[in-house]
Amino acid sequence: DAGITQSPRHKVTETGTPVTLRCHQTENHRYMYWYRQDPGHGLRLIHYSYGVKDTDKGEVSDGYSVSRSKTEDFLLTLESATSSQTSVYFCAISETMTANNQPQHFGDGTRLSIL
Amino acid sequence: ELKVEQNPLFLSMQEGKNYTIYCNYSTTSDRLYWYRQDPGKSLESLFVLLSNGAVKQEGRLMASLDTKARLSTLHITAAVHDLSATYFCAVVGNQFYFGTGTSLTVIP
Numbered sequence: 001d002a003g004i005t006q007s008p009r010h011k012v013t014e015t016g017t018p019v020t021l022r023c024h025q026t027e028n029h030r031y032m033y034w035y036r037q038d039p040g041h042g043l044r045l046i047h048y049s050y051g052v053k054d055t056d057k058g059e060v061s062d063g064y065s066v067s068r069s070k071t072e073d074f075l076l077t078l079e080s081a082t083s084s085q086t087s088v089y090f091c092a093i094s095e096t097m098t099a100n101n102q103p104q105h106f107g108d109g110t111r112l113s114i115l
Numbered sequence: 116e117l118k119v120e121q122n123p124l125f126l127s128m129q130e131g132k133n134y135t136i137y138c139n140y141s142t143t144s145d146r147l148y149w150y151r152q153d154p155g156k157s158l159e160s161l162f163v164l165l166s167n168g169a170v171k172q173e174g175r176l177m178a179s180l181d182t183k184a185r186l187s188t189l190h191i192t193a194a195v196h197d198l199s200a201t202y203f204c205a206v207v208g209n210q211f212y213f214g215t216g217t218s219l220t221v222i223p
Contacts, residue, residue: 103160
């Protein structure tokens with residue numbers, strides 16, 4: 001299994017509070033991704049990173065920011081959490097975006113509830 | 116934006132039966148992935164399909180890709196309870212795009 005650790009695994013917080021989720025990899029992969037998974041929507045990309053300090057937006061980036069100061073760590077921040085951000089968040093990694101046949105590898109997910 | 120549609124969204128089938136899950140996508144892509152997700156778990160890669168006509172098989176699952184029709188199928192042969200899970204397809208455009216998933220329940 002790919003070495004991907006997400007923390008925390010579960011979190012309950014209140015509307016308006018800041019929340020940071022962490023993804024740590026031991027595979028030295030260049031690309032890292034944050035997805036949210038909601039019923040009826042599959043997985044939707046929030047942000048991704050293609051290198052240290054290099055990030056780009058996905059299809060549902062509003063209300064989220066990311067940072068990548070080291071190859072192994074990719075942080076997702078909700079500056080002021082809202083109830084619509086209640087979801088399961090998955091981190092994924094890949095060696096490249098499109099150039100080879102390797103799939104993404106996923107972490108175990110973080111279940112976030114915002115009351 | 117690339118759209119990926121899967122059908123059916125929910126599938127309940129008896130053990131021993133065959134069935135097919137369909138994945139349609141809206142624009143040209145030359146690679147498609149299938150994943151499995153057990154309840155409360157992460158996604159596990161099943162197949163990577165890289166070219167038109169590609170076919171991959173693992174146990175009771177067989178995946179195929181028709182890039183001209185923008186269609187991939189995941190065929191289940193003689194289903195067993197252990198195959199109960201949610202199956203996702205994903206297509207690569209400028210990023211990875213996932214289908215909404217097919218929740219499969221195999222009834223003994």
